[in-house]
Amino acid sequence: MSYNTENIRNIALAGHAGVGKTTLFEALLQAGGVIQTIGSVERGTTQSDTDAQEKARCHSIDSCIASIDRGDCHINVIDTAGYPDFRGGTLSAFAAVETVAVVVNAANGVEHGTRRIMERAHERGLARLLIVNKIDTEGVNLADLVNTLREEFGNECLPVNLPADNATRVLDCFFHRDGKTDFSSLADAHQQILDQVVEINEATMGAYLDAGEEALTPQQLHDAFEQCLREGHLVPICFVSARTGAGVQEVLDIFDRLLPNPGEANPPPFRNTDKMQIAVDPNPSSHVVADVFKVINDPFVGKLSVFRVWQGTIRRDSQLFIDDNRKAFKVGHLFRLNGRTHVEIDQAIPGDIAAVAKVEEIHFDAVLHDSHDEDSIRLEPLHFPQPMFGLALEPKHKGQEQKLSLALSRLTEEDPCFRMEHHKELNETVVRGLSDLHLKIMLERMKDRYGVEVVTHPPRIAYRETIAGSAEGHHRHKKQTGGAGQFGEVFLRVDPLERGAGFEFIDAVKGGVIPGQFLPAIEKGVRQAMETGAVAGYPLQDLRVTVYDGKYHPVDSKEVAFVSAGKKAFLDAINKARPIVLEPIVDVEVSIPEVNVGDVTGGLAGKRARIMGTDARRGGELVIKAQAPLAELTDYPTELKAMTGGRGRYSLDLSHYEPVPPPVQRQLSEAWKPKLDED
Structure with missing residues (x-):
């Protein structure tokens, strides 16, 4: 047609x-x-x-x-x-x-x-x-x-x-x-x-x-x-x-x-690298812009990348680029998906939904284009719920580590709410999802599709660290090994930022006391320290680092010296800036029969939860809204099932991070055995 x-x-x-x-x-x-x-x-x-x-x-x-x-x-x-x-x-x-x-x-x-x-x-x-x-x-x-x-x-x-x-x-x-x-x-x-x-x-x-x-x-x-x-x-x-x-x-x-066609709807939220909104033109003769919104690892045709065409026409055998990658790929096969079947087509015009097969470099949310004039365009990302449920896992059978890595990579390609983390300090692989059921399904798929069985155990909670005050830090790295030595000296200041602000690195060096080529090395050292933490071994966030002074040697100063000096000056400042541990607080919505409200609210109160309100629904159902520390909800699926006879259900969404109570911080700090001098 x-x-x-x-x-x-x-x-x-x-x-x-x-x-x-x-x-x-x-x-x-x-x-x-x-x-x-x-x-x-x-x-x-x-x-x-x-x-x-x-x-x-x-x-x-x-x-x-x-x-x-x-x-x-x-x-x-x-x-x-x-x-x-x-x-x-x-x-x-x-x-x-x-x-x-x-x-x-x-x-x-x-x-x-x-x-x-x-x-x-x-x-x-x-x-x-x-x-x-x-x-x-x-x-x-x-x-x-x-x-x-x-x-x-x-x-x-x-x-x-x-x-x-x-x-x-x-x-x-x-x-x-x-x-x-x-x-x-x-x-x-x-x-x-x-x-x-x-x-x-x-x-x-x-x-x-x-x-x-x-x-x-x-x-x-x-x-x-x-x-x-x-x-x-x-x-x-x-x-x-x-x-x-x-x-x-x-x-x-x-x-x-009655429903709008692609030219009648609200303009799609495309932005350039400066985050300015830009218009795409639903014209079949324009340069191609398409957004990948789904990835399928099909056992018969291989990896399928499903996209929506926003402008231009994608034809079979045409050449396309992925994001800002300068290497093009050939559209060897172009498909229309029809439920169970894939129908090969010759072209996809603006507004069309189609798929290309067997292009491993394509990822979820990639922008496909045929001209580098469009390689800076990105569709504004969707706001996905944060995957808060975690499982640490390892292969059940020795020798399947590589197979496990491949299986997890394939599954994370398909689901933007399924994440994989590898914690170097613990040599621990952790997967995170939206619920225990979500993780259970993904592990079943891993076994059925890729033949990988795993042993699981609860992971560490995703705590974070930050600072409550400002402080200055200093470190001089000096090393002489017989030949050329290593030298780098750094003075820096740390300041807290508001929750969720992330990390800022500011160069305030004047007079060339540290040459500009060594500033990236200092930032690298700071980021290394941020990954391993300073209080309990959790990543640091929501702070600003300002490098304002230092020294260098025209012969002995090297990148490795400033990496080390930056890292240790940062840790020096952090330890003076009242470091604190943050815990994830989640929004909890629990749907239960009204007769169970006393047991459920009492149970939540015992988990340091704050009840935010209740909402009565049809059929005698009640929805309890609360905020609670994620660490307290590890066994909540089993507890809720027992309290409601299997009739209760709940959902979690990350709300924010806030400081843990002092006894919890002491416990986490004592359990962590830092090895900061191993470098």
Whole structure:
């Protein structure tokens, strides 16, 4: 099929776990003629849940992409995971789409995941659509649900269609007004959404007030509707039953007729090296700019790098560059992903989603381009949750160290919320994820895909160190070995910075007492000391180092001398600047049956947690919001399961770092045996 950028629609299906996104994905593919029969999540026969862990657990872990050609409209749909444990892939999809379709379970209403996705999509400037699924569930009051959605997300949430005939079909209430529904007149709903749409644009509003609705053309209505979506003035609500098919064609109609194309949506947040926002041109004749938002290590075709084209046209056999790398690669194979299958294509135009195979140098969030005029362009990074759960691991069988390293490298390529760290001082490899379930899935994949089994144990908590005051430090490094010696002398000052500020290195040397070529060596020594810490062996952060004086020797001064002098002058200053240990504090949200509230709040209080508030939800569920030290939550999954009979669930997000209590700092310091003089 031939299509242009104006006819492309990119939509991510997102929402809370269990709302039926994957079944809706299947129903849309069937309605669009991509597949003949709808697969079953329970039987593991869907297009998107192809991984062994997905089939075993009957829920999505990775995002899956498929396209539907409908007339001259090309619709790319991305099915995403609902569990917060796998948010990395869900949020990654937001870098490739104009619209996020947030799916809601009609029986459960607004859930924790619904709120998070709506917030993240709004922050990214994406159009939002609410799809109410499972409308045929017995006893559901859809009118109440609409009111709840409006209370939760604002009066800009309005139905764009309505269910009729006991939810066996769905009627359009934007372009058409005939018929009645089970809970509201279609005419009233039509008038509400029409009033909301026309007021966004003075010209449309004027034509409407002068001559009524009949004066507005379908194109004027579309343009105003699209502007409302772009500016957050409208969040359409539509209704569907993915199980019976009611409303599925109508959802495709909305995708086709009302959602923004790549040229209509808010400009993507591309920035140059100076962090200034710059525009990309969705023109097929421009230089190529594409962003890699997903990496798949496919057992059959090798590494697949999935990208969104923002400008220019990528053709098979063309030459592309990765970021600012001066070495080009050849696009040997260009694919369109359609669920389980990969279809080879000749080109990808602006707005397209496609993939290249077997280019090892490509990484997540890489920018692909065909001209070095674009090698400084970067898409503004998504804000991923910080992976706070950790496991230290080593291969179960000797001789598999290299195999383990390769497996971990492949897995971290695929998931931006799965990290690997190697602590040199402990010779310890640590993996971090968003939850214990997240890590469990990744280790299962490592065994199934790469044949690597591991032994795990709890890692050290990710403490940090900083300083509470300012101080000066000095060190003279002098070494004579018979030939040319080593000499370097450094005077520096350390000052604390606010939490999260990181590290600053300032050259305040005057009069050439330290030649400029030795300043990088001093900074290198400082950074070495920052990695190993000064109080309890944890990395230092949130401080400024100012080098203001020193001496050098025209013969004996070398880089290695100033590395050592910088490192020891820094440690001298740190030890005078009231060093403190910081611990990670996390935002905790615990969803529990209301009957367990006393046990759970008491348990959190015993973990040095601060209860920030509670929120009652439907069905007797209560959400407790708290902040707690991560170190206190090591065994929390097991404890919560025991307290709630397996009905409690929770999520963590890094909030900030704050000083540990003095007894904890003494304990950490005593346990650390520094070896600062081994150099």
